Amino acid sequence: MKTPIHVGVSESPLSVEAAADFVHAPEHGAMDMFVGRVRNHNLGRAVTSVSYDVFAPLACNVFRELCEEAIAKFGPRLRCFIEHHQGTLAIGGISVVIAVGSPHRDESFKACRYLIEELKKRAPVWKQEHYVDGNSDWVQGHALCGHHHDEQETCRVAS
Amino acid sequence: MQSRINVEVSLFGAFREMGDAPIVLALPGGAQIRDVRQALREEFTKRQPAFKQHKLLDVSMFADERALRRDHEALAADTKLVILPPVSGG
Numbered sequence: 001m002k003t004p005i006h007v008g009v010s011e012s013p014l015s016v017e018a019a020a021d022f023v024h025a026p027e028h029g030a031m032d033m034f035v036g037r038v039r040n041h042n043l044g045r046a047v048t049s050v051s052y053d054v055f056a057p058l059a060c061n062v063f064r065e066l067c068e069e070a071i072a073k074f075g076p077r078l079r080c081f082i083e084h085h086q087g088t089l090a091i092g093g094i095s096v097v098i099a100v101g102s103p104h105r106d107e108s109f110k111a112c113r114y115l116i117e118e119l120k121k122r123a124p125v126w127k128q129e130h131y132v133d134g135n136s137d138w139v140q141g142h143a144l145c146g147h148h149h150d151e152q153e154t155c156r157v158a159s
Numbered sequence: 160m161q162s163r164i165n166v167e168v169s170l171f172g173a174f175r176e177m178g179d180a181p182i183v184l185a186l187p188g189g190a191q192i193r194d195v196r197q198a199l200r201e202e203f204t205k206r207q208p209a210f211k212q213h214k215l216l217d218v219s220m221f222a223d224e225r226a227l228r229r230d231h232e233a234l235a236a237d238t239k240l241v242i243l244p245p246v247s248g249g
Contacts, residue, residue, distance in 0.1 A: 145227065
């Protein structure tokens with residue numbers, strides 16, 4: 001059987017077709033996909049493009065760990081795909097593709113939601129928005145471990 | 160124990176404003192991750208006397224290519240680290 005997990009970070013355009021192909025299996029009757037795209041506004045400011053900074057080695061470790069968690073939580077027959085873009089994207093560009101294939105729809109929906117929500121909190125990726133007025137700002141995000149740098153229980157990112 | 164060790168810290172996210180090249184810090188042997196945070200604070204302040212990102216530095220984590228590194232962890236000689244400000248992927 002093919003390995004059930006694919007993860008990656010790419011400077012090339014992401015492919016939803018590749019994600020769909022990867023998670024397909026003959027015994028699966030469902031696939032759920034999340035596609036993140038660059039929108040033209042944020043917090044009242046007009047956005048022209050977004051740059052994504054990624055620490056790729058650790059990001060891939062985190063993506064793989066998230067997929068393993070999803071398979072453990074939602075079913076051993078899941079197939080999971082995560083790719084994130086690195087570099088600058090114009091409005092409408094695809095920043096992240098997550099896909100899950102499963103025998104039935106319930107576990108695909110749940111696993112896909114789990115993967116994107118956890119990715120946003122745990123993956124070493126940073127977003128810099130560029131605005132119509134020429135300014136740029138790094139988006140405030142989720143602290144990987146809050147202020148408690150020695151606490152273990154809330155901060156497990158990669159084994 | 161070595162008397163001095165070199166720690167190379169790569170910058171990501173908002174810390175890119177401090178430069179694209181990794182920062183090399185010379186620390187005493189036996190230094191911990193918390194000492195890297197303090198040395199980086201001093202280096203940032205030296206580079207930009209008006210450096211105001213102290214809170215961002217406080218809430219950022221250090222990591223290597225495999226995992227997060229805790230403040231109490233001791234450093235091996237010639238360690239490569241990255242500093243990870245709060246994340247905003249997706």
